[in-house]
Amino acid sequence: MAELYDSPKYYEIAFAWRDIKAEVDLFEKAIEEYGAIPVKNVLEICSGNSPHMVELVRRGYRYTGLDLSRAMLDYSIAKAKAEAVRADFICADMVDFELKKKYEFAYIMLGSFFATSTREVFSHFESVARVLKKGGLYLLDWCVQFEPPWETKGSSNWEMEQEGIRVHTTVTWEPIKLARQTFKETIVLDVNDKGREIKVTGTNVHRAIYPQEFRRMIDYSDDFEFVGWWNNWDLDKPLDFAYKISRPIILIRRI
Ligand SMILES: C[S@@+](CC[C@H](N)C(=O)[O-])C[C@H]1O[C@@H](n2cnc3c(N)ncnc32)[C@H](O)[C@@H]1O
Numbered sequence: 001m002a003e004l005y006d007s008p009k010y011y012e013i014a015f016a017w018r019d020i021k022a023e024v025d026l027f028e029k030a031i032e033e034y035g036a037i038p039v040k041n042v043l044e045i046c047s048g049n050s051p052h053m054v055e056l057v058r059r060g061y062r063y064t065g066l067d068l069s070r071a072m073l074d075y076s077i078a079k080a081k082a083e084a085v086r087a088d089f090i091c092a093d094m095v096d097f098e099l100k101k102k103y104e105f106a107y108i109m110l111g112s113f114f115a116t117s118t119r120e121v122f123s124h125f126e127s128v129a130r131v132l133k134k135g136g137l138y139l140l141d142w143c144v145q146f147e148p149p150w151e152t153k154g155s156s157n158w159e160m161e162q163e164g165i166r167v168h169t170t171v172t173w174e175p176i177k178l179a180r181q182t183f184k185e186t187i188v189l190d191v192n193d194k195g196r197e198i199k200v201t202g203t204n205v206h207r208a209i210y211p212q213e214f215r216r217m218i219d220y221s222d223d224f225e226f227v228g229w230w231n232n233w234d235l236d237k238p239l240d241f242a243y244k245i246s247r248p249i250i251l252i253r254r255i
Contacts, residue, residue: 001199001200001201002198002199002200002201003200003201003202004187004189004200004201004202005048005069005071005072005202006069006071007071007189007200008048008049008071008072008075008076009075009165010165010167010189010191010193010198010200011048011049011072011189011200012049012051012075013160013161013162013165013167014160014167014169014187014189015051015110015169016160016162017158017160018051020051020052020055021055022233023052023233024052024055024056024059026233026235026249027042027052027056027105027107027139028059029235030137030139030235030251031105031137033235034137034227034228034251034253035104035105035135035136035137035253036134036135036136036253037104037133037134037135037136038104039061039104039105039136040060040061040062040104041061041062041064041101041102041103041104041105042056042061042062042063042064042103042104042105042106042107043064043066043099043103043105043106043107043131043132044063044064044065044066044106044107044108044109045066045094045106045107045108045112045128046066046067046068046094046108046109046112046113046114047065047066047067047072047073047076047089048065048067048069048072048076048112049072049075049076049079050063050065050076050079050080050087051109052107052109053065053076053079053080053085053087054079054080054083054085057080057085057086057087058085061105062086062087062088063085063087063088064087064088064089064090064099064101064103065087065088065089065090066089066090066091066092066094066097066099067089067090067091067092068091068092068093068094070091073089073091076089077089088101094108094112094113094114094115094124094127095114095115095120095123095124095127096120096123096124096127097127097131098127098130098131099130099131101131102131102132102133103131103132103133103136104132104133104135104136105136105137105138105139106128106131106132106136106137106138106139107138107139107140107141108138108139108140108141108143109141109142110141110142111141111142111143111185111206112143113140113143113206113209114204114205114206115206115207116182116205116206116207117180117182117207118207120207121207121209121217122217125217125221125223125224126223128254129223129224129254132254133254134254134255135253135254136253136254137227137251137252137253137254138224138251138252138253138254139249139250139251140249140250140251140252141233141247141248141249142247142248142249143209143250144209144210144211144214144229144248144250145208145209145210145211146211146239146245146248147245148175148183148208149173149183149185149208150173150174150175150183152173156170156171156172157169157170157171164193164194165191165192165193165194166191166192167189167190167191167192168189168190168191169187169188169189170187170188170190171185171186171187171188172185172186172188173185173186174186176205180207181207181208181209181210182205182206182207182208183205183206183208184203184204184205184206185203185204185205185206186201186202186203187201187202187203187204188200188201189201211229211239214250218252222255223254223255224252224253224254224255225252225253225255226252227251227252227253228250228251229248229249229250229251230248230249230250231245231246231247231248232246232247232248233247233249
């Protein structure tokens with residue numbers, strides 16, 4: 001059985017349902033409306049296959065991807081070369097990192113918040129504070145648990161196909177220690193690669209962050225201020241008015 005983050009191509013196909021151009025449009029709208037400084041240097045945390053890299057570079061930004069997986073970083077380096085875009089890559093742990101360069105915008109996608117304890121949650125935000133310039137925005141996609149994921153009915157699953165490779169993805173969640181707010185997420189890709197059947201599995205442990213504790217953490221932070229949160233990647237849909245939440249995004253600003 002293959003490991004998820006050692007299988008960048010299959011991961012990329014599995015999560016190719018996103019509208020990348022529309023997401024980069026939202027980055028730009030957010031920067032225009034809520035950023036306090038002009039943006040040139042963009043940092044993607046847990047960058048994986050760097051889905052937004054090419055679009056960002058073509059729009060004039062300088063992209064850096066940070067990830068812990070060598071296979072994912074090598075895949076993105078090869079993609080940058082193939083697309084003739086200039087980008088930087090760093091192998092580091094999102095929980096605790098220091099970088100020489102500073103950025104005006106940072107983002108983290110698809111709940112890639114791999115802190116497993118309260119201490120690691122704080123350590124992550126301290127790391128981001130070290131590398132984000134004052135006035136810069138940090139966008140978090142699906143990183144706060146507005147609903148306990150393990151209460152999601154059944155599993156989440158879907159199928160994608162590209163270049164003759166069919167990938168059926170199943171995501172399941174189960175609680176580990178309720179009082180510690182830890183839960184396990186398992187992602188299984190059932191791949192049919194031009195007739196060859198392959199199973200790819202990834203298991204991650206997360207420390208859930210609940211919405212009002214997130215607000216309190218940011219409100220009491222010396223490094224960030226809360227800007228807003230919205231439903232389903234739509235800056236016209238603030239979450240405070242939502243009864244059903246799907247793919248929420250959050251913006252905080254470095255102060
Ligand atoms: C769900 S993927 C997200 C990839 C990409 N950002 C996207 O939008 O599709 C999560 C990525 O986080 C990386 N990762 C997992 N734990 C990490 C850690 N502690 N520090 C940095 N990267 C990590 C994995 O290698 C993987 O590439």
